[in-house]
Amino acid sequence: MELLETTRQALLLLFSADAELWGIVGVSLSVSLIAMAVALPVGVGMGYLLASVEFPGRRPLIVLIQGLLASPTVVVGLLLYLLLSRQGAFGQLQLLFTQTAMIVGQVLIALPVLIAFSLSALQSADPRARETALALGASGPRVAWTMLVEVRFALMAAVCSAFGRVVSEVGCSLMVGGNIAGVTRNIPTAIALETSKGEFAQGVALGIVLLVVALGVNSAFAFFQGGAQR
Amino acid sequence: MTLLSVAGLEKSFGERRLFAIDELALAAGESYALTGENGAGKSTLLRILAGIDQPERGSGQYADRAFGWQPYPDWLRHEVIYVHQQPYLFHTGVLDNIAYGLRARGIERAERERRVAAAVAWARLEHLLDTPPQKLSGGEKQRVALARAWVLKPRVLLLDEPTANLDAESRQQTLALVREFCGPRTAAVIACHDRDVIELPHMRRLHLAGGGIEVCMENCNAV
Secondary structure: OHHHHHHHHHHHHHHOOOHHHHHHHHHHHHHHHHHHHHHHHHHHHHHHHHHHOOOOOHHHHHHHHHHHOOOOHHHHHHHHHHHHOOOOOOHHHOOOOOHHHHHHHHHHHHHHHHHHHHHHHHHOOOHHHHHHHHHOOOOHHHHHHHHHHHOHHHHHHHHHHHHHHHHHOOHHHHHHHOOOOOOOOOHHHHHHHHHHOOOHHHHHHHHHHHHHHHHHHHHHHHHHHHHHHO | OEEEEEEEEEEEEOOEEEEEEEEEEEEOOOEEEEEOOOOOOHHHHHHHHOOOOOOOEEEEEEOOEEEOOOOOOHHHHOOEEEEOOOOOOOOOOHHHHHHHHHHHOOOOHHHHHHHHHHHHHHOOOHHHOOOOHHHOOHHHHHHHHHHHHHOOOOOEEEEEOOOOOOOHHHHHHHHHHHHHHOOOOOEEEEEOOHHHOOOOOOEEEEEEEOOEEEEEOOOOOOO
16 A cells, blocks of 8 residues: 555656656756767777777777676776765865766766677678778778768667666766755665655656656667667 | 789788789770689789788889878779679668768769769669668669769779679679770779670780789680
């Protein structure tokens, strides 16, 4: 019965334009979208370089990045906390417990996903695509752009996967954001901490939003993967 | 008049020497049938001439400009076109494929559209413009690839077994296009099997065997 009552309250919250609730959703989306906007060009660019340029240390670097795919977000948060805390190397920037710190953390979490996925997408592309672009007189940047367009479905899948990971991670946001109401409180940290204070309705309401976002992103992921296989 | 020439061209794969070509000169207005067994290096030679593969050694000259392969110069890519045996079409549209090289050369839009339309008419592709490139048949892909090359008016045309794997009708259509392509300004090298030599006017034969190349005059069936 308690669960039903909680769900009823949660739905009421969702549809009553509760400012606090939608504020939390807004923090989550803006932090994760900005993080993706920063990480996307860097990650895809590094994926392209790893796929197309031979240099010493390339293999170990690829292995390292693939290993980082499994890095626990709370450990990323811990490292970032140490760097940003007052005694840390970047303590003077006073970024700890700000949205900027959360964005930096999510960029670090998204990068391995974007690099590894775009690398594998480009490695599985038809080698004739690159040769054809070269033979038709394309310069370096145009060849790169052509290759990315050729593997666009796989790249979109990489973007969905990375976004799904950053929007739902709790460890790093909690460590470097601090769950400050109205500032750095996003969906995962709110669920994790508010629930422990007995605020079940808000937790369930936020959980529903996160589920819808995750479901949407994963449907898009499946759609783009299907496109890549066509 | 010699348009493109190479000298001292050597290519190996690992320990195995594929070929060493002392000298090879291609003249404008001439077509060359490049024959040789499978694995003799026909494709590799074309790919080296087009700057897609690199030789271990060799020097080249185009008109009166010398060039090498490290790197192969961009200006030469604008004169030389290589077409794969099974051409790759970009996953965009037929028109975008044909316009690709013109975009790479920075040709402005009005001029680009005019030349693409001419290429479409030349290769008789009007009815295929709305078909996704991946859905085209082998012969249709070959014609799009030829139009994509023709629109650039290359001086050196390198075709890798353009009629292999095609049915009789597509083969005839492709051959007709290749004949029209090889004009007085163009030097064309067409890789093909000994039993399947494509006959064109002013045709010479280049035979790749035993790691070297033999140049024959017309109708040298002794090869």
